[in-house]
Amino acid sequence: xxxxxxxxxxxxxxxxxxxxxxxxxxxxxxxxxxxxxxxxxxxxxxxxxxxxxxxxxxxxxxxxxxxxxxxxxxxxxxxxxxxxxxxxxxxxxxxxxxxxxxxxxxxxxxxxxxxxxxxxxxxxxxxxxxxxxxxxxxxxxxxxxxxxxxxxxxxxxxxxxxxxxxxxxxxxxxxxxxxxxxxxxxxxxxxxxxx
Numbered sequence: 344x345x346x347x348x349x350x351x352x353x354x355x356x357x358x359x360x361x362x363x364x365x366x367x368x369x370x371x372x373x374x375x376x377x378x379x380x381x382x383x384x385x386x387x388x389x390x391x392x393x394x395x396x397x398x399x400x401x402x403x404x405x406x407x408x409x410x411x412x413x414x415x416x417x418x419x420x421x422x423x424x425x426x427x428x429x430x431x432x433x434x435x436x437x438x439x440x441x442x443x444x445x446x447x448x449x450x451x452x453x454x455x456x457x458x459x460x461x462x463x464x465x466x467x468x469x470x471x472x473x474x475x476x477x478x479x480x481x482x483x484x485x486x487x488x489x490x491x492x493x494x495x496x497x498x499x500x501x502x503x504x505x506x507x508x509x510x511x512x513x514x515x516x517x518x519x520x521x522x523x524x525x526x527x528x529x530x531x532x533x534x535x536x537x538x
Contacts, residue, residue, distance in 0.1 A: 374478025
């Protein structure tokens with residue numbers, strides 16, 4: 344008789360969903376909302392009667408100020424606490440290292456900085472209805488600048504974030520050109536122009 348990895352994965356997923364609810368209840372960031380955990384994949388089973396292996400994939404959204412090492416330790420504790428059979432082994436891998444060996448960290452700058460207002464105004468002038476300051480509730484490379492180099496950075500681009508990294512990803516030509524105008528206006532205002 345084998346050990347049912349899918350049954351163990353069910354217990355682990357239940358614990359992870361409960362943990363996600365706890366994370367969401369801890370705090371809300373004014374621009375990026377609540378932290379959470381999202382299970383993005385489950386692979387297991389096969390041609391044998393008792394599936395011996397199961398793999399889960401997940402994403403943990405961090406809020407600015409949250410520690411990634413602590414978040415990972417909490418995830419591991421939730422899973423290990425859910426698996427009561429000592430013959431079931433659990434392994435953790437973090438294949439999406441970014442600005443941290445375990446993954447991506449959250450980044451934040453003061454949204455009232457003069458440069459942020461200048462960029463916002465430049466984009467609003469080039470693209471009607473745009474330039475509103477919002478939070479980016481996803482990881483971006485800005486954390487390399489903000490967290491590692493101490494350099495202020497924002498996430499700003501033409502296009503619709505809802506189709507980013509999808510099969511339908513695109514930017515309308517008119518918006519692309521308006522984005523160029525917006526960035527050029529910002530650079531001229533921020534850096535100045537030569538006489």
